[in-house]
Amino acid sequence: MSLLEVRGLSVRFRAAHAVRGVDLDVGAGECLALVGESGSGKSVTARALLGLLPPTAEIAGRAVFDGIDLQITSGRRSPVVGSRLTTVFQDPMRALNPVLRIGDQITEVLRLHAGMSRAAARVRAEELLAAVGMADPGRRLRAYPHELSGGMRQRVCIAIAIACRPALVLADEPTTALDVTVQRQILDLVDELRRASGMAMVLITHDLAVVAGRADRVAVMRAGEIVESGPTRDVFTAPRHPYTAALLDAVPRIDGPRAAAVVEGSAVEGVR
Amino acid sequence: MTEPALRIEHLTVRYPLGGRRFAHAVTDVSLTVAPGEIVGLVGESGCGKSSVARSVMALRRPDAGRVLIGGVDVTALRGAALRRARRDFQMVFQDPRSSLNPHRTVRQILTEGLAIQRVPRPWDDQVDDVLRAVGLDPATYADRRPRQLSGGQCQRVAIARAVLLRPRLLVCDEPVSALDTTVSAQVLDLLRDVRDRYGVAILFIAHDLAVVRGLCDRVAVMYLGRICETGAVDEVLARPRHPYTRALLDAVPRLDGAVPAGEALRGDPASNVDPPSGCRFHPRCAYASPRCAAEEPVLAGEDEAVACHHPLAPVKAG
Numbered sequence: 001m002s003l004l005e006v007r008g009l010s011v012r013f014r015a016a017h018a019v020r021g022v023d024l025d026v027g028a029g030e031c032l033a034l035v036g037e038s039g040s041g042k043s044v045t046a047r048a049l050l051g052l053l054p055p056t057a058e059i060a061g062r063a064v065f066d067g068i069d070l071q072i073t074s075g076r077r078s079p080v081v082g083s084r085l086t087t088v089f090q091d092p093m094r095a096l097n098p099v100l101r102i103g104d105q106i107t108e109v110l111r112l113h114a115g116m117s118r119a120a121a122r123v124r125a126e127e128l129l130a131a132v133g134m135a136d137p138g139r140r141l142r143a144y145p146h147e148l149s150g151g152m153r154q155r156v157c158i159a160i161a162i163a164c165r166p167a168l169v170l171a172d173e174p175t176t177a178l179d180v181t182v183q184r185q186i187l188d189l190v191d192e193l194r195r196a197s198g199m200a201m202v203l204i205t206h207d208l209a210v211v212a213g214r215a216d217r218v219a220v221m222r223a224g225e226i227v228e229s230g231p232t233r234d235v236f237t238a239p240r241h242p243y244t245a246a247l248l249d250a251v252p253r254i255d256g257p258r259a260a261a262v263v264e265g266s267a268v269e270g271v272r
Numbered sequence: 273m274t275e276p277a278l279r280i281e282h283l284t285v286r287y288p289l290g291g292r293r294f295a296h297a298v299t300d301v302s303l304t305v306a307p308g309e310i311v312g313l314v315g316e317s318g319c320g321k322s323s324v325a326r327s328v329m330a331l332r333r334p335d336a337g338r339v340l341i342g343g344v345d346v347t348a349l350r351g352a353a354l355r356r357a358r359r360d361f362q363m364v365f366q367d368p369r370s371s372l373n374p375h376r377t378v379r380q381i382l383t384e385g386l387a388i389q390r391v392p393r394p395w396d397d398q399v400d401d402v403l404r405a406v407g408l409d410p411a412t413y414a415d416r417r418p419r420q421l422s423g424g425q426c427q428r429v430a431i432a433r434a435v436l437l438r439p440r441l442l443v444c445d446e447p448v449s450a451l452d453t454t455v456s457a458q459v460l461d462l463l464r465d466v467r468d469r470y471g472v473a474i475l476f477i478a479h480d481l482a483v484v485r486g487l488c489d490r491v492a493v494m495y496l497g498r499i500c501e502t503g504a505v506d507e508v509l510a511r512p513r514h515p516y517t518r519a520l521l522d523a524v525p526r527l528d529g530a531v532p533a534g535e536a537l538r539g540d541p542a543s544n545v546d547p548p549s550g551c552r553f554h555p556r557c558a559y560a561s562p563r564c565a566a567e568e569p570v571l572a573g574e575d576e577a578v579a580c581h582h583p584l585a586p587v588k589a590g
Contacts, residue, residue, distance in 0.1 A: 213529025
C-alpha cells in the first residue's frame with residue numbers, strides 16, 4: 001500500500017482550474033519528483049495536501065496518508081501536517097520568522113507536535129542542526145535568520161521539516177533560490193537524510209536536471225494534469241509525451257549540445 | 273585594434289562597515305568585452321559579481337580603478353555628461369517584475385529612456401520595432417502593464433528597454449535565474465538574437481555555468497572579489513584549470529544523473545571582511561599547500577589565465 005495516495009485531486013480558483021484530476025502514489029521511502037513549469041499546478045497540488053490553500057480555493061478529491069484521510073476538502077489542516085507530513089519551501093528567508101531566533105523556531109515544532117519539554121527540545125534542536133550539517137550548532141541556535149546565508153537558512157528549514165521524524169516531506173523548489181554550489185550541498189544533504197531515516201519525499205521542481213539521479217519516479221505536470229509519469233531513468237531516456245521531451249531539451253547542459261532548445265509558448269498560457 | 277565595448281581596469285570596490293573595517297567586495301579586477309562579444313562573469317553569491325556590475329553601470333563609484341565604455345572613462349563623469357553617456361550602457365536585472373514600473377504601460381516604460389536622452393519624436397515606430405525584435409506584438413502588448421505579462425514577457429520588455437537606445441554594452445545581472453528552465457531558454461535565445469541584430473556587447477552575470485556555456489563566448493570566474501580563471505568558454509569549461517572552476521562545474525546537476533567525481537564544495541565562501549591570506553580559495557581547496565596560504569597567486573594575462581599555484585592541467589606554453 002502507498003504511503004500517500006491521491007485520487008482525483010482538483011483545485012479551482014474562481015475561473016482558473018489549477019489542478020485537474022491528479023492521481024499520485026508515493027511509496028514509503030520513495031522519492032517522487034513532480035516537475036513542470038510555473039503555473040502547471042505542482043505547488044497548488046502540494047499546498048492542497050498540506051491544507052495551505054486559501055479558503056477561496058475549491059478543492060475536490062481524496063488524499064490518504066499513512067492510512068489517514070487528510071480530509072483535504074474540509075478546509076482544515078490535518079493534525080499530521082507539521083509532524084508526520086512536513087514541507088520545505090522555496091525561499092528559506094520567507095519560510096522562517098525573521099524576528100525569532102532559529103532555536104525557538106525549531107523547538108516550537110518539537111514542543112507543539114512531540115510534546116517535548118523546553119530542555120529536551122533544546123537538546124534535540126542542537127542535534128537536528130548538527131544533522132543538517134551546521135557547524136557549531138549550539139551557538140547557531142541563538143542566531144536570527146538574517147545572520148545566516150541562504151544555504152544555512154535552508155538547512156534550518158530542513159531541520160524543522162525533519163524534527164518529528166516525518167514519513168513524508170514535500171519539498172517545493174527547495175534549491176531554486178540558492179546558488180548551484182549550495183544547491184548541490186542541499187540536495188546531497190537531503191539524499192543523505194532520506195537514506196538514514198527512510199523517509200519518503202515529493203520533490204517539486206521546474207529543473208529536470210535537479211531530479212536526475214536523485215528521484216525514483218517522475219511525474220510531469222502541465223496545465224493542471226499529469227501528462228507522463230514513470231521511473232526516472234525511463235522518463236529521461238525515452239520520454240513518451242512530447243512535452244516531457246521539450247522540457248528535457250530546455251535544460252541548459254554542462255555536457256552535450258551547448259545551446260538549449262527553445263520551447264515555444266508557456267504552460268501558463270495553456271491554462272488561460 | 274578596435275576599441276573594446278567595455279574595459280575594466282584594476283577595479284576595486286569596498287564597502288565601509290564602520291570603524292576601519294571594510295567588506296572587500298571587488299579587488300583588482302580587470303576584464304574586457306569586445307564589441308558584439310558576450311562575456312560571462314560567474315561566481316557564488318557574495319563573490320562581488322554584482323558589485324562589478326554596479327560599478328560598470330556607474331551606480332557606484334569604484335574605490336580604485338577605471339571603467340571605460342567605448343573608450344570613455346565613465347567613473348570620471350558626473351551629472352549631465354554621465355546621463356548622456358548612459359545611453360551607451362544599459363542594464364537588465366534579475367527580477368523582471370520588480371524592475372518594471374507596475375503603474376506604467378509597456379509603451380510608457382520604453383519611451384522613458386527616449387525622453388531622458390532627448391531623442392526627437394515620434395517614437396512609436398522605434399518602440400514597435402524593438403517590441404517586435406524581442407518577440408512581442410506591439411498591437412497586443414504595448415498598452416499592457418507588467419502585471420498583465422508573464423515573467424518571461426516582463427524580461428522581454430526589460431531587454432527591449434535596454435536595447436532601444438542602441439547601447440554598446442548590455443549588463444545582464446542574473447537575467448534568467450528567476451525564470452523557469454523553459455522560459456530561461458527563450459530569454460537566452462533572445463539575448464543571442466539581440467547581440468546578432470544590434471551588435472551589442474553583453475556582460476552576462478550568472479552563477480550557473482550551464483547557462484553561461486550555452487550563451488557566452490568568454491567567461492571569467494570570480495571568487496571572493498577576485499577573478500581566479502578566465503578564458504574562452506569552450507576551453508575553460510572543458511578543461512578548467514582552477515580547482516574552484518572545477519568545483520563549480522561539478523555542482524551543476526546533470527540530466528544523465530551522473531554524480532560528478534569531485535566532492536561537493538564544502539561550506540560557504542570565507543568572509544570578504546577579513547579574506548583568507550594568500551589564495552582566497554585555499555581554505556576550501558583540496559589541493560592547497562602551505563604556499564597557497566602564504567602567497568597570493570597572480571592572474572597572468574587577460575585572455576587565457578588562471579590564478580592558482582597548483583593549476584589542474586598544465587598551462588599551455590604561450
